[in-house]
Amino acid sequence: MELRHLHAFLAVAEELHFGRAAERLHVAQSPLSQTVRALERELGTDLFVRTTRSVRLTAAGEALVAPARVIEAQVGIVRGIAQAAAAGETGRVTVGFGGAGGYTVLSVLARSLADAYPGIELDLRPQMYSGEVLDALTRGTLDMGIVGLPVPRGFATHTVLEEALMVAVPAGHRLVDVGAVVPQELASERFVIYPAEHGSVVRDATLALCAAAGFAPVVAHEAPDPYSLLAMVGAGVGVAVVVDSTAHLTMDGVEYLPIAGDAPTLPIAMAWQDSNPSPAVQTVTRVLRDVIGEVG
Numbered sequence: 259m260e261l262r263h264l265h266a267f268l269a270v271a272e273e274l275h276f277g278r279a280a281e282r283l284h285v286a287q288s289p290l291s292q293t294v295r296a297l298e299r300e301l302g303t304d305l306f307v308r309t310t311r312s313v314r315l316t317a318a319g320e321a322l323v324a325p326a327r328v329i330e331a332q333v334g335i336v337r338g339i340a341q342a343a344a345a346g347e348t349g350r351v352t353v354g355f356g357g358a359g360g361y362t363v364l365s366v367l368a369r370s371l372a373d374a375y376p377g378i379e380l381d382l383r384p385q386m387y388s389g390e391v392l393d394a395l396t397r398g399t400l401d402m403g404i405v406g407l408p409v410p411r412g413f414a415t416h417t418v419l420e421e422a423l424m425v426a427v428p429a430g431h432r433l434v435d436v437g438a439v440v441p442q443e444l445a446s447e448r449f450v451i452y453p454a455e456h457g458s459v460v461r462d463a464t465l466a467l468c469a470a471a472g473f474a475p476v477v478a479h480e481a482p483d484p485y486s487l488l489a490m491v492g493a494g495v496g497v498a499v500v501v502d503s504t505a506h507l508t509m510d511g512v513e514y515l516p517i518a519g520d521a522p523t524l525p526i527a528m529a530w531q532d533s534n535p536s537p538a539v540q541t542v543t544r545v546l547r548d549v550i551g552e553v554g
Contacts, residue, residue, distance in 0.1 A: 261333060263297040264326045266290055267305060271323050274313050348377030349538030354386035354394055354403035357460075357484055359503035359526055363404065363418045363550065370549045371542065378538050385483050389457010395531050401539050406459030407525040412532055416543065418550050419526035421501035423463060425515045426487075428494045438518035441471035448478035448496035450487050463524055464499040467517075488512050501526075 269279040270290070280287040298305050305319035315323070355364060364382060371378050383400065391403030395413065409415060425439050433439055445468075452458035468475045478496040481487035484504055491498050492511030501524055505514045528546055530539060 259297065259300055261329075263293060263300070264329055266293040267297055267319075267322065268326050268330060270294060270306065270313065271315055271319060271326075274315075276313060344537055346378075346537030346539075346541035347375055349536065350379045350381050351401045351536070351538050351542050352381040352383060352399070354383040354391040354400045356384065356386050356388075356391075356404065357501065357503060358506045359419050359421055359501060360384075360404040362503065362506075363526075363528070366549055367542070367546055370545050374545060375541055378541060380542075387452065387456035387458045391529065392457070395529065398531075401534060401536060402528055402530040402542065405527055405529045406462075407527050409527070409529055413529045414532050414543075415527040415529045416546055416550070417525050417527045417552050418546075419503070421503060421524045421526055423467065423517055423522050423524065424500055424502050424505065425517060426491045426498045426500050426504070426512050427515060428491055428497075429511045429513055431497070431513070433515060434513055436515075438516045440518045441467055442473075444468070444475075444497065445471065445473040447476070449475040450479045450481055450490040450496040450498045451475070451477055452487065453480045453482065456482075459524055460499065460501060463522060467499060467522060485509075 266279070266283065269283050270276060273279040273282060276287050276291055280290045283290065294305065301318070301322075303318045304316050305322060307314050307316055353364065355361070361384075364380070368380055371380065383394075383403075386394070386403065388405040391400060391405050392409060392413070394400035395403060404418070405415070407415065407417065425433070425444065427433055433443060436443070449464065451464050452461040454461065464475065479490050481490055481498075484500070484507060487498050487500070488504070488507060488509040490496065492509050494511075500514070502514075528543075530543065
């Protein structure tokens with residue numbers, strides 16, 4: 259049994275006239291009659307009583323009308339779901355990110371998607387470093403992710419933030435009264451930084467800042483995430499170079515100081531694979547560009 263058999267049956271059952279049913283379906287009457295006959299042969303019973311003047315349903319035909327309508331309606335639902343998914347109106351998009359800036363960007367994006375495309379679900383994966391996001395995109399376990407620029411070839415990006423670097427110090431630290439920190443003043447400090455193996459752009463920026471100031475930082479502790487890093491700073495373990503969105507994280511015993519002079523910045527972007535075929539990802543990237551203009 260095929261869907262066309264039920265479609266033909268319902269048209270005749272509702273019109274009780276093969277000619278009108280054929281016009282409704284935009285087919286010739288003879289092929290329509292053959293389709294209904296094929297359904298009757300498959301079911302092993304007549305569905306219509308046919309005379310030269312009228313067509314009426316048999317008991318079997320009357321019993322079939324309701325379930326046939328249910329099947330037709332369900333097929334319509336399935337068709338609508340498939341068409342919406344193909345048009346990028348529904349689907350799940352996994353997004354990796356880390357840091358306070360990522361939360362800010364994704365909250366704006368999620369609100370816009372909920373308004374315009376409620377059928378798209380963002381599956382958020384927090385506390386991921388840039389290197390981890392790029393590895394997951396390459397493996398296909400993520401669709402999109404927040405990363406520091408630049409990125410290798412093969413990734414599409416949209417810059418969403420330009421993060422300034424700051425220094426997080428324990429409350430009462432000697433540099434608090436100085437105001438803006440000259441990087442050379444950090445040479446005697448112990449540092450809390452992110453681990454090397456996860457591909458942190460903030461770690462890379464910390465090492466570059468110290469190198470430009472003429473010293474290599476003394477690492478007192480490696481912290482796996484911003485909250486742990488700030489907790490170590492607040493406990494007096496050391497100082498840390500952070501991005502300015504980190505200042506939105508409230509942590510007892512931590513103060514944030516600007517860096518003097520032409521402080522370096524980190525461009526932050528949403529990245530995805532150029533080759534990702536998902537219509538939902540294409541919709542999310544389009545909304546992202548609409549609600550968050552290219553920065554920088």
